[in-house]
Amino acid sequence: AQTVTQSQPEMSVQEAETVTLSCTYDTSESDYYLFWYKQPPSRQMILVIRQEAYKQQNATENRFSVNFQKAAKSFSLKISDSQLGDAAMYFCAYRWGNRDDKIIFGKGTRLHILP
């Protein structure tokens, strides 16, 4: 069975600094997608970034980038120039295949931004 593990329940970072959130996963599949979702107090899950397993290049979205280590089954999220609006719960997630919308989430990391 596929699993997603986030070992950091909470993290804090100074505004404008860089922070890295960790995630490991386990799967025997070769075709899968990895995601980072943000859940602010509004409770709505917002997609931050996605990575296709077949792509070697790490995904980047503005201040957000990932370090995808396929052999190690590691998928970390780096947030550069942290802003107060980045404060939220962040969930690492896995999806098998391209059209199977069943997503497996980790337990989340609560990110605090210190002014």
Added chain:
Amino acid sequence: DAGVTQSPTHLIKTRGQQVTLRCSPKSGHDTVSWYQQALGQGPQFIFQYYEEEERQRGNFPDRFSGHQFPNYSSELNVNALLLGDSALYLCASSLTFSGDPNEKLFFGSGTQLSVL
């Protein structure tokens, strides 16, 4: 363009009762998935509806059932509520066979269910 809307936003029920939660997908979407998010946990997949049929199901008992209507909106029903059913219930919508490799899931803001 309205996103995914869920109702009600909050609900309080008593153990043993039944509850119905509602979800309207994003305009143009035809597939609805339901997730349960217990306090301090990540969301867990309950089931997915497409073409008015349950297409996939997670590890949830038969007390959890659903329905999808011709307009693609969906309901989640939970019978014989237990204290452990207290959670945030999230609905997500997508478009099957969109042809867009970047097609993504859109989530609603959820229904917070408290079982007393």
